[in-house]
Amino acid sequence: MARRVYLHVGAPKTGSTYVQHVLWKNWSALRDAGILLPGSSTAHDQAMADLREVYWRDGDARWTWDRLAAKCRKWSGDVIISNEGLGAATGEQAARAVESLQPAEVHVVVAGRDLWRTFPSTWQQSIRARSAWRFGDFLRAVEAGKFDTFWDNYTAPRMLRRWGDLVPAERRHLVTVPPSGAPHDLLWRRFAGVLGIPDGLCELDVPTSNPSLGAAEAEVLRRVNQALGDRYPLRTPYQKVVQRHLVDAVLKRRPNELKFGVGLERAEWVSDLADQQIKELRDYPCQVVGDLAELRPTGMKQTLIPDDLADAQVLDAAIQTIVGMLGHADALGRRADRHPEEVLSRLGARAAGGVRRRLRHAIRRDPA
Template sequence: MPKRVFMHIGAPKTGSTYVQNVLFGNAERLERAGLLIPATFYAHDQAMTDLRQVPWRDPELYWTWERLLERFGRWPGDVVLTSEGFGAATAEQARRAVESLAPAEVHIVVAARDLWRTFPSMWQQSIRARSTWRFEDFLTAVEKGRFDGFWDHYTANRMFRRWGDLVPPAQRHIVTVPQPGAPQDLLWRRFAGILGIPDGICEPAEPESNPSLGAPEIEVLRRVNDALGDLYPHRLPYQRVVHHHLLRAVLQQRDNDMRFGVGLDRAEWVAALADEQIKELQDYPCHIVGDLAELRPGRMCESVSPDSLDDRQVLDAAIQTIVGMITHAESLQQQLQRPPGMLARVKRGVRRRLVS
């Protein structure tokens, strides 16, 4: 069994994609340095859905929690497990995970981001996961106490209640997400410090690996989700079709310059929530990497809501999306029509020219 296991459990929308890209992109280098990132990101993600037994998990998943543990059972060094979905586990599921890792020394790593940026990011993430609720409905549900799951799934405070109490204080780590304008690799350097990764081992990853959508684009996706009905009810089929052919191929390729966010009418509410969150974390015995003050919103300014767009704006975005999908479909058709073996011949020709 490994000496130490670092469980990076979330929260979602705290730069986890960026950190995971660095980890898995440098897995071989890290393994030579004694730190194992077992299997692939999808293995960690599937093991998370198995551990939590979520209804939207792939019914034919290969990687169970136990199978992932078997993958590194004989590793003598340190191990990192990472999925922003781990943090939403129940107290019982978290206990099962930590106990199954014994006798390894388990470290819980949680990232936290200010709520002013978290609210729109979390809502967008839910739309990307097939939800259909409006942005204002989401904010009202949180504000009125009708969506307690937000705090359970997206804040370090609640995650520590279920996960942190299972390990000694020295093995609880919270990483604060830097405010805009900070060095691009600062978040990674904070994670690397917890894991004991020296400078120079890892090649950096692109800092923006999961670009956000603008207000018209996310509203188009929300309406598409509504029109899909019961089509693609499970997460993986939805990702393979809608994410691949609509989200990544078209919507993320647009300018997305009409940003959306929480209105200034809720600024005092968000600031008060931030103060409560900071106070609770200050009182919780854990290793803080960064500055809890970064959880206080920085510059708060007025922004548009996807709900406030008129039909012409949404229609224009939808038409441009159709044009983008036509172009994407044409590209796929050209790939299918390419003669067998053509790519190999092109590669051989390039090699000959390089040699000569």
């Protein structure tokens, strides 16, 4: 059985992509140091979907939560499970997860970010998950108390209570996301300190974040989602087609020239909400890594709202997106037209490499 299990459960849009990139890139070094990331990043994602019993779970998924937990039980050192979707689990689902990992010492890790940056990031994430609502409608729904899911699934206080109440106070960890302009590795150093990863063990030369879309690009995607109707439903069909060929291949690669945000007319509202969050978290017994003051927005300034884009701006972005997709389609076609012998040669080299790896593994297990 594992000695300690660190459950990094969210929240989304708090630098989790960067942290996970570092963890998985350094999988071997961590394992040699006695710290296991069981399975793969895909395994963690599939296990999360299984635990939460979400409707969009891939029916062909190989990893379940029980299978991931079984991997943990076979390890004698420390274990890290990281997926920001776990934070949206219900109280019952979270209890099941923690219980399945005991008697290991289970720690819960949640990250928190200021709301001024969280609101636009959350809306954009919903658009990249096939939503089609306007940014203004999203904000008004939160303001009117009609989108309680935002507080449950995208912010630290409720998430921390659902998961943190299941473990002793000394095993609850809140990591605050540093403000803009902070050293790029500060968030990693905070996480590493919680997870017990020694300084210098991991190479940090990885992408720092999941690239954001500009206002025009996000609006193009929103309108595409609206026009899709029932085609390419969540989650796998949408990821294989829209996410892969439109978002990842084209929209993410366009210059983010038109940044967007909440707007100064809501600055006081956002500041009041931040103060409420800080008070709630200050009253909750947990280990804070960073500073709760970082959850208070700074540098608020007037920004563009995607709803206010002129049709000409959206049209221009759509045309440039089509041009980008033509280049992407051309690259895919060239790849498919490679000479058959070249493809077979590569497949043969991979097969030979697989045989060599299996032989080395067999020799290590049974050197005699």
